Amino acid sequence: xxxxxxxxxxxxxxxxxxxxxxxxxxxxxxxxxxxxxxxxxxxxxxxxxxxxxxxxxxxxxxxxxxxxxxxxxxxxxxxxxxxxxxxxxxxxxxxxxxxxxxxxxxxxxxxxxxxxxxxxxxxxxxxxxxxxxxxxxxxxxxxxxxxxxxxxxxxxxxxxxxxxxxxxxxxxxxxxxxxxxxxxxxxxxxxxxxxxxxxxxxxxxxxxxxxxxxxxxxxxxxxxxxxxxxxxxxxxxxxxxxxxxxxxxxxxxxxxxxxxxxxxxxxxxxxxxxx
Ligand SMILES: [Zn+2]
Numbered sequence: 001x002x003x004x005x006x007x008x009x010x011x012x013x014x015x016x017x018x019x020x021x022x023x024x025x026x027x028x029x030x031x032x033x034x035x036x037x038x039x040x041x042x043x044x045x046x047x048x049x050x051x052x053x054x055x056x057x058x059x060x061x062x063x064x065x066x067x068x069x070x071x072x073x074x075x076x077x078x079x080x081x082x083x084x085x086x087x088x089x090x091x092x093x094x095x096x097x098x099x100x101x102x103x104x105x106x107x108x109x110x111x112x113x114x115x116x117x118x119x120x121x122x123x124x125x126x127x128x129x130x131x132x133x134x135x136x137x138x139x140x141x142x143x144x145x146x147x148x149x150x151x152x153x154x155x156x157x158x159x160x161x162x163x164x165x166x167x168x169x170x171x172x173x174x175x176x177x178x179x180x181x182x183x184x185x186x187x188x189x190x191x192x193x194x195x196x197x198x199x200x201x202x203x204x205x206x207x208x209x210x211x212x213x214x215x216x217x218x219x220x221x222x223x224x225x226x227x228x229x230x231x232x233x234x235x236x237x238x239x240x241x242x243x244x245x246x247x248x249x250x251x252x253x254x255x256x257x258x259x260x261x262x263x264x265x266x267x268x269x270x271x272x273x274x275x
Pocket of ligand 1: 255273274
């Protein structure tokens with residue numbers, strides 16, 4: 001499932017494939033992927049969206065795609081495109097549309113097209129005016145967990161409260177980009193139990209966590225970056241220390257990894273070394 005590292009990899013792909021090039025064609029295979037704002041629901045499709053995106057993008061030159069949290073913002077002259085990968089979205093470059101292709105962008109002087117592929121259809125693109133793109137990208141989000149990572153005291157202030165730290169880390173309004181996988185991985189790195197209420201963490205724990213989050217995200221970008229990404233739930237090898245490893249030995253101490261549902265999401269941790 002795409003979280004910040006996977007979205008950062010998508011941003012880099014789009015930059016490689018399109019930045020500085022003129023859009024030749026917009027191919028809408030599923031008009032419902034073009035929505036009124038960032039929405040997970042195909043029923044929020046923008047009426048006439050396919051024509052509107054083609055009108056705005058064809059002939060325009062792609063700028064440098066930006067990322068904040070799990071969102072991408074991409075400028076094309078006067079128009080901006082917001083992209084959210086949802087639960088299963090990714091971009092691939094192909095001559096022909098792959099299965100579950102929702103939208104294709106082709107560029108002058110480049111073979112094939114960049115295809116937005118999304119089997120589960122929670123992902124979307126939305127058209128916004130270029131001068132509103134930065135605001136739309138940041139709307140409702142805290143600082144980026146990789147590029148604007150808070151320090152220990154900053155993180156403590158942002159996540160203050162009684163919620164378990166794992167639940168608080170998923171609150172995109174407090175910190176943008178950390179999802180279920182990277183929350184459990186960062187907590188394992190920092191040696192903190194996911195159940196710990198935020199208000200119980202001391203300054204040393206916040207400092208470890210503030211370091212562990214960007215380290216985890218950076219490590220994952222490096223581990224996963226490829227011309228075409230494969231997600232763990234698609235059968236790619238699981239590179240993570242605790243995520244989806246219940247019952248297997250902890251890489252740090254050998255105790256069996258535990259799992260539970262916390263805040264409605266699968267949670268994994270080592271009961272021995274995450275005190
Ligand atoms: Zn352990």
